[in-house]
Amino acid sequence: MSNIPTPGTFPMQVLTPGQETSIEIDPPNGNDTQDGAPNTSSGANQGESTQTLTPNRLDIPLPPGHPALAEYMSKIPEMAMFRRFxxxxxxxxxxxxxxxxxxxxxxxxxxxxxxxxxxxxxxxxxxxxxxxxxxxxxxxxxxxxxxxxxxxxxxxxxxxxxxxxxxxHMPKPTTRDTLEVQKLLEAWEMGPAALTGDDSHIWGCLTDNQSPPFHDLVALLPRHSGDPLSSWVISKAEMLTNMRFRSKGSNLQGYRDQIVAKWTNVFVNVLASLFPVASNVILYVVQPIGARFGVIAAFSVLLSGYLSAFTTAKQSEIFAVAAAWAAVQVVFASIGDNCDCG
Structure with a gap:
């Protein structure tokens, strides 16, 4: 998941008087009962102090700083990055x-x-x-x-x-996830200063180019590196989200990388299906054999560029696909030329 949810967006439960927890503190010369239990019946008359504590509940927002940062990292594991020293x-x-x-x-x-x-x-x-x-x-x-x-x-x-x-062997965090941690630490949701100790610059500073992240950061759960198109679309989506992130009083709206990857895969597959159709139509329309070979060369170059830009195919795989594509197209062009001459 990308982007950062706002801390404290979970509703707090209001405690009724019956849910309060009271701790009675005896005076220095406290009076004990016969069984050793503290005498609380006359605490008000004897000057005893009473402290009311709210029970520790999981739905209470954590304070800014290390507690809130840990909460963010637990919700977005890609942000969990630490020094390996x-x-x-x-x-x-x-x-x-x-x-x-x-x-x-x-x-x-x-x-x-x-x-x-x-x-x-x-x-x-x-x-x-x-x-x-x-x-x-x-x-x-x-x-x-x-x-x-x-x-x-x-x-x-x-x-x-x-x-x-x-x-x-642990991978390094991506630049995108490191930037998200920097934005989180400098966001208004984390207070005027999220961290004030010596560890405040471990992840670098967003507004200070002289304070880059430490070089030995490792990610516990690195983000899956998708194809270049998906990465580009996600980065553009993050720009809009970061704008909402900086606006006070607004709840952050997160999105899942899987959704972006799904729609980019649909686009890539649809575009890939158009390659053979467009190539065959052009080869059918173009009659000179020399022009047909020029069309085959152009589509081979386009196919190689398409695979490099929109997929994670290896160089050897791209070469094999381009060679097979060109061979099939040459056969198609030769058959079409023979039929025309006959």
Whole structure:
């Protein structure tokens, strides 16, 4: 889904007096009942303070800032984009790697030392049981203790390594979705300043070209990249929506990318069906064989451009379609020319 719904458009439920939740707070020298429960019957006379709290309800609008931003991201998953902190994560891997390397060298030194020790120590390399129970059998147990440390450190390292592998394969957010986050953070619905901390410039600033988004943003659910025509139509539709977005006091009217893609697909398919009809009609009308080959060349070029602009076909697929198209048209033109001469 594109565009951003207005926060707080859900109706709030009005609580009746019976739905209010009261919390009685005893004075510093509060009087307790015999069973330990606070005495609230005489709270007004003893100066007790009473605080009425509204129950936490899901339909209450979240305040501007991180709560409202999280709500928007949950409703429009394409807007859920975060930093992967590539430099810090890679530094962490480098430090873990260095720690494990040092532990590995220490372990190898101990293994070599024990292999040259007494009969009990020499068994450490050939029998795991003696290594595991070395301390119980009068040994230092230093080698096994180090193995347990390495085991934990390797688990931490492998977890970080696999996480980085997954994060590295996460796609970047589209420019369009990044702009939508910027517009949201600067919209009147989010207040005069949606975020005021150091994280306020993570997604960049719409009005400040000197504050671009961070380069290591990743999208949890990237927008599906459709054909160029659908992307162009969606971008034009967003321009109108952004105008409504900036007008105060108006509810935003969202739209679904699937609807735009559906109608653009209809247009593309109808236009594609006209290619063979138009080509055959022109070849039928044009009589000179040289002119017919010129028409075939022109339609082949138009077909290739059409497939490149309006579809997501690969270059090899476009070449194959254009070659097959030209071959069929050449056969049609040759048959028509032979019939005319006969």
């Amino acid at each position: 590539g430099t810090l994560n890679l530094q962490n891997l480098l430090y873990l790697q260095a720690e494990i390397l040092e532990l590995e060298q220490t372990l190898q030194t101990l293994q070599k030392k024990d292999s040259q020790g007494n009969e009990e120590q020499r068994r450490y390399a050939t029998n795991w049981w003696f290594l595991r129970n070395a301390k119980r059998r009068g040994g230092t147990g230093e080698q096994w203790s180090l193995v347990e440390i390495i085991r934990k450190k390797l688990y931490e390292y492998n977890e970080a390594l696999m996480q980085q592998h997954s994060i590295m």
